[in-house]
Amino acid sequence: MADGQGGEAILQVRGLHKHYPLMQGVVFKKQIGAVRAVDGVDFDLGAGETLGIVGESGCGKSTVAKMLVNLERPTSGSISYKGDDITKLSPKALKAVRRNIQMVFQDPYTSLNPRMTVGDIIGEPYDIHPEVAPKGDRRRRVQELLDVVGLNPEYINRYPHQFSGGQRQRIGIARGLALRPEIIVADEPVSALDVSVQAQVVNLLENLQSEFSLSYVFIAHDLSIVRHISDRVGVMYLGRIVEIGTDEQIYEHPTHPYTQALLSAVPVPDPDAREHRERIILTGDVPSPANIPSGCRFRTRCWKAQERCALEVPELAVPAVFRLTDSPAKHDSACHFAEEKHVVPGEEEGEDGAAGEGGVG
Ligand SMILES: Nc1ncnc2c1ncn2[C@@H]1O[C@H](COP(=O)(O)OP(=O)(O)OP(=O)(O)O)[C@@H](O)[C@H]1O
Ligand code: SF4
Numbered sequence: 001m002a003d004g005q006g007g008e009a010i011l012q013v014r015g016l017h018k019h020y021p022l023m024q025g026v027v028f029k030k031q032i033g034a035v036r037a038v039d040g041v042d043f044d045l046g047a048g049e050t051l052g053i054v055g056e057s058g059c060g061k062s063t064v065a066k067m068l069v070n071l072e073r074p075t076s077g078s079i080s081y082k083g084d085d086i087t088k089l090s091p092k093a094l095k096a097v098r099r100n101i102q103m104v105f106q107d108p109y110t111s112l113n114p115r116m117t118v119g120d121i122i123g124e125p126y127d128i129h130p131e132v133a134p135k136g137d138r139r140r141r142v143q144e145l146l147d148v149v150g151l152n153p154e155y156i157n158r159y160p161h162q163f164s165g166g167q168r169q170r171i172g173i174a175r176g177l178a179l180r181p182e183i184i185v186a187d188e189p190v191s192a193l194d195v196s197v198q199a200q201v202v203n204l205l206e207n208l209q210s211e212f213s214l215s216y217v218f219i220a221h222d223l224s225i226v227r228h229i230s231d232r233v234g235v236m237y238l239g240r241i242v243e244i245g246t247d248e249q250i251y252e253h254p255t256h257p258y259t260q261a262l263l264s265a266v267p268v269p270d271p272d273a274r275e276h277r278e279r280i281i282l283t284g285d286v287p288s289p290a291n292i293p294s295g296c297r298f299r300t301r302c303w304k305a306q307e308r309c310a311l312e313v314p315e316l317a318v319p320a321v322f323r324l325t326d327s328p329a330k331h332d333s334a335c336h337f338a339e340e341k342h343v344v345p346g347e348e349e350g351e352d353g354a355a356g357e358g359g360v361g
């Protein structure tokens with residue numbers, strides 16, 4: 001099981017599924033299958049922790065994010081916030097909990113209403129939760145928030161188009177902070193920004209985390225950014241987490257073939273290390289989430305697949321070979337044949353990054 005490291009879990013996700021029905025017919029619609037966008041996700045988020053979630057496009061990251069903030073209802077499974085399953089709360093109880101779990105969206109260009117001033121955008125959550133900021137106090141609160149995210153409080157009457165991409169994402173973050181949440185779910189918060197601006201926004205998120213004791217679920221494609229910000233990382237493939245552990249366990253001691261393949265594609269700045277590293281190139285496309293392979297869902301692209309992989313679903317747990325060891329490879333990995341393979345040359349390891357056996361061509 002994917003436990004948070006130390007401390008109480010503030011969020012516990014168990015058996016989370018989101019299946020979208022696939023319909024056929026124009027007049028007489030009938031369901032012919034389902035898109036299994038999220039298909040059994042489990043994780044814990046510790047208080048004050050950052051959990052990174054990585055995986056290829058379409059693997060279900062945003063769908064998980066939307067369920068965490070209640071923009072989508074799960075097909076099944078539970079999301080417990082401090083012990084209460086938020087998927088089962090009454091609308092009134094849910095409203096109180098939702099205040100504590102806020103989202104920052106990927107695209108600062110489309111997620112801010114162009115016809116609203118920055119002050120109205122950031123202050124809008126107070127319309128739903130007036131108890132957080134009485135009407136007379138809102139302007140001051142919004143100006144405080146602008147200051148907290150590094151924007152001039154005098155910009156309060158400007159419109160989104162008067163800001164750069166990085167500034168707009170700061171506005172999105174200020175809005176996410178308005179209700180003083182405990183958890184922020186950030187779905188690709190820097191992917192739409194220039195590389196030069198990405199680091200500034202990531203640093204801002206890190207500073208805000210310590211200032212306001214926030215817990216983050218941080219979703220991204222970019223494995224380097226996720227490593228930088230995360231305490232633990234979960235790797236998703238086709239609707240499930242296939243490996244999860246501390247950033248050191250995942251990046252230095254990955255045991256799942258999919259994680260190893262993803263990491264082998266991360267750019268390495270040191271030319272010497274680059275020359276000695278092994279690239280694992282995955283063949284084939286990601287299968288459709290409407291037609292998930294039997295057994296291990298990664299088997300159609302896995303260079304280690306054997307007969308057992310088609311028959312038995314590997315559970316996300318510490319693999320038997322590592323169970324009695326103290327190895328950093330002892331972490332949850334959903335593979336029948338999990339083995340450690342060092343694929344990313346560490347800073348101190350230099351060219352030692354070349355891995356043992358062969359990958360796929
Ligand atoms: N409303 C919907 N109806 C049907 N299928 C959907 C719906 N929303 C998402 N999907 C499908 O669910 C799968 C997961 O989508 P999701 O947006 O969660 O992926 P993602 O990991 O966030 O991808 P990306 O990295 O591109 O943002 C995709 O195959 C997507 O097409
Ligand atoms: S269970 Fe089999 S197919 Fe799946 S990742 Fe492990 S070796 Fe590959």
Ligand SMILES: [Mg+2]
Nearest residue numbers: 061062063187
């Ligand atoms: Mg997404």
